Amino acid sequence: MLYKATALDESVNSPAGQPINKGDGLSSGGKDSKKSNSAQEKREKKQKINTSDPIDAIRRSADDFKDGQVNNPAVHSAKEVYNERLNRVETVFSEAYQDALVSLKTAQNAIAKDNDIPDSQNAYMAENLMHGKTKNEQDLYNIMYRDPLIRTINKIMNSTGMNWGDIDRYVYTKSGLERNREFFVRDYAEEGQMADWNDWKDAAYGELEAGTITFPEYLARLDEFIRKEIDKDYKPSEHDYSGFRAMYGDENGVYDEGDIVAEMMATFYSFIP
Numbered sequence: 001m002l003y004k005a006t007a008l009d010e011s012v013n014s015p016a017g018q019p020i021n022k023g024d025g026l027s028s029g030g031k032d033s034k035k036s037n038s039a040q041e042k043r044e045k046k047q048k049i050n051t052s053d054p055i056d057a058i059r060r061s062a063d064d065f066k067d068g069q070v071n072n073p074a075v076h077s078a079k080e081v082y083n084e085r086l087n088r089v090e091t092v093f094s095e096a097y098q099d100a101l102v103s104l105k106t107a108q109n110a111i112a113k114d115n116d117i118p119d120s121q122n123a124y125m126a127e128n129l130m131h132g133k134t135k136n137e138q139d140l141y142n143i144m145y146r147d148p149l150i151r152t153i154n155k156i157m158n159s160t161g162m163n164w165g166d167i168d169r170y171v172y173t174k175s176g177l178e179r180n181r182e183f184f185v186r187d188y189a190e191e192g193q194m195a196d197w198n199d200w201k202d203a204a205y206g207e208l209e210a211g212t213i214t215f216p217e218y219l220a221r222l223d224e225f226i227r228k229e230i231d232k233d234y235k236p237s238e239h240d241y242s243g244f245r246a247m248y249g250d251e252n253g254v255y256d257e258g259d260i261v262a263e264m265m266a267t268f269y270s271f272i273p
């Protein structure tokens with residue numbers, strides 16, 4: 001018995017021939033042995049998991065998290081830490097209602113465990129700063145342009161009985177008539193002509209804003225420059241950059257721009273109660 005006790009204090013061989021050191025639980029009546037067996041079963045179960053399967057990878061991450069191993073770089077790569085944390089309920093909630101960049105922050109924190117990230121390469125910080133700057137610019141744009149436009153449209157709709165679709169078609173058509181000329185010049189202008197075009201266009205628009213010419217006359221001014229400087233045979237209806245062939249064209253896509261301008265101006269005058 002004395003020999004056996006001494007042997008247990010040092011080391012004995014298990015039935016499988018593996019050494020069992022003291023502290024492995026043999027002296028505690030088998031309770032710790034059950035824990036050891038349970039831990040061994042967990043390890044064997046993890047070894048059977050197919051790590052290429054995302055579901056198994058998440059399950060393994062969850063098991064390791066419960067074992068307190070999630071912060072151990074020897075157990076988890078940054079990718080695995082990221083995947084585990086991304087699937088937590090609190091992360092999903094935070095991304096939906098609090099911080100849209102929480103996934104980026106989670107990934108960056110996982111990487112930062114093994115590699116320091118300088119501020120110059122901190123994507124989360126940069127995105128937050130850019131988001132704030134963009135939001136300020138968007139708010140300013142809304143105050144200066146969008147909100148006054150919406151108020152004007154509402155006044156027109158209330159005073160004339162027109163619907164949003166009528167106004168939308170008018171705005172799209174008016175913009176398209178200018179767009180067709182602008183993009184034609186960009187495609188065919190030679191070096192140095194764009195500056196002359198912009199000056200000509202700005203001067204004509206100034207007259208339009210001052211009320212000394214009408215919108216059809218404004219278009220005629222633009223056509224004058226194009227025929228004089230770029231293409232003497234220019235015909236607006238033959239160069240469509242705005243989808244007018246689909247909106248106004250016949251079965252062959254042919255349309256008469258004069259009819260479009262007349263319709264647009266009729267809509268414009270109907271804005272006046």
